[in-house]
Amino acid sequence: MSESGDRSAQFEREALVHLDRLYGLALRFTGGDVPRAEDLVQDTILRAWRGWDGFERGTNARAWLATILRNTFINDFRRRRRRPDPVGFDDVSEREVFAEIADEDPEGGFFDHLVDAEVSAAIDELPDEFRVAVVLSDLEGLSYEEVSDAMGIPVGTVKSRLYRGRRRLQRRLYSYAKEMGYLS
Amino acid sequence: MNDRGPDDRGEGEGEQISCQEAVERVYEFLDGELDPGWTERVRRHAELCERCTPHFEFERAFLEHVRKKGLARERSELLERRIREALEGE
Numbered sequence: 698m699s700e701s702g703d704r705s706a707q708f709e710r711e712a713l714v715h716l717d718r719l720y721g722l723a724l725r726f727t728g729g730d731v732p733r734a735e736d737l738v739q740d741t742i743l744r745a746w747r748g749w750d751g752f753e754r755g756t757n758a759r760a761w762l763a764t765i766l767r768n769t770f771i772n773d774f775r776r777r778r779r780r781p782d783p784v785g786f787d788d789v790s791e792r793e794v795f796a797e798i799a800d801e802d803p804e805g806g807f808f809d810h811l812v813d814a815e816v817s818a819a820i821d822e823l824p825d826e827f828r829v830a831v832v833l834s835d836l837e838g839l840s841y842e843e844v845s846d847a848m849g850i851p852v853g854t855v856k857s858r859l860y861r862g863r864r865r866l867q868r869r870l871y872s873y874a875k876e877m878g879y880l881s
Numbered sequence: 882m883n884d885r886g887p888d889d890r891g892e893g894e895g896e897q898i899s900c901q902e903a904v905e906r907v908y909e910f911l912d913g914e915l916d917p918g919w920t921e922r923v924r925r926h927a928e929l930c931e932r933c934t935p936h937f938e939f940e941r942a943f944l945e946h947v948r949k950k951g952l953a954r955e956r957s958e959l960l961e962r963r964i965r966e967a968l969e970g971e
Contacts, residue, residue, distance in 0.1 A: 705968075716961060717954035724955055735960050742964050746971055795936050803935040805942040813953035820951050834912070835944065836952045841914050860908055867943055 704749065711758045712745055718759060719766055721817075725832050726770045729821035737773075741766040767837060771847050774829060784824045784861070791864040794871045802880060810879035811870055819869040827862030834859055898922050903933050907940050 719741060723734035744765050745752075752761055798805070820828060833844045834855075841859075845852045874880050903926040909915050910923045927937040 713964075716964070717956050718952075720957055720960060721953050721955040725951065735957070735963070738960060739964050739967055743967060743971065746968060795939050798939070799932075799935065803939060805939040805946075808942050808946040811946060811950065813950040816947060816950040817953055820947075831947075832951075835947050841909075841912070856909065856914075859912075863908060863943070863947075866947065870943075 708746060708749055711754075712742070712749070712762060715759045715762055716742075719762055722763060722766060722832075722836065723770070725817065725820050725836060726767075726774075726829065728823070728825065728828055729818070737766060737770055740769050744769065763837065767833070767847070771829075774825075775849055778825075784826055786861075787865070790868050791861055792868065793864065794867050798871070798880075807874040807879045808870070810874060810877070815873055816870065819866050819873065822869060823862055823865055827858055827865065830855060830858035831862045831866065835863075896922060898926050900926070900930060900933055903927060903930070904936060907937060908944075911937075911941055911944055 716738070720734060720738050723737040723741075724731070727733040727737065741762060745762055748765075752758065795803075798807075820831060823831060829848060830844055833839045833847055834841070839847065841852050841855045844855045844859075848855070850858075871880075903910075903923050906915060906919065906923050910920065910927070913920075915923060927933050
């Protein structure tokens with residue numbers, strides 16, 4: 698097999714197998730914006746292909762690709778956003794769920810009924826500044842410090858974005874569970 | 882005049898925090914982002930307070946579900962084809 702054929706086969710085997718996972722991540726970052734998510738995945742793959750010789754074989758290719766995707770997204774996100782748009786406090790959508798549910802479902806059993814698509818849709822609905830913080834922290838596993846560096850906002854702001862974003866997400870999932878009859 | 886109130890905490894062992902102080906740090910606690918002193922204070926409160934124990938479990942369950950279900954694979958054959966074509970052009 699030729700050297701270039703070898704390189705493609707290896708890229709196929711180790712990188713392209715993660716396409717679905719990368720696309721899922723891209724959709725969450727962009728809030729379900731299909732054309733933007735597709736462009737993001739394509740940019741990521743092309744960058745990965747160009748940098749493939751620098752990738753250390755045998756290490757985690759999925760994590761490496763996810764990092765490329767994240768950096769590509771964040772550069773674009775920070776360029777589009779001239780300044781972070783402050784999201785006004787919303788008393789209803791950010792109200793604590795537990796207080797309402799403490800007696801009927803204190804262990805959050807309704808979460809078990811929620812399927813991936815429902816959780817994804819609820820993440821997509823979050824305002825950009827909240828969604829990106831939640832995706833970086835909860836889906837990508839970044840520390841507050843790393844989220845702060847990525848988004849270019851202070852750690853204190855990361856905390857409040859996560860707190861409020863998760864509250865909204867939780868409230869949305871709770872409403873959804875009620876609508877679907879997952880809760881009595 | 883001491884504005885911290887009579888039952889306020891020093892740095893000692895018996896130091897206790899209120900439900901509000903614990904709950905407003907629930908995510909930082911679950912994310913492992915609190916300093917050791919606060920981690921211990923919140924952990925102890927969450928373990929001992931009848932009201933907060935289930936609340937912390939609820940929030941933990943919530944985060945676990947988001948992490949597990951939020952990152953679903955999404956399949957797009959169109960995208961896959963597009964990417965393969967782009968790679969051929971490289």
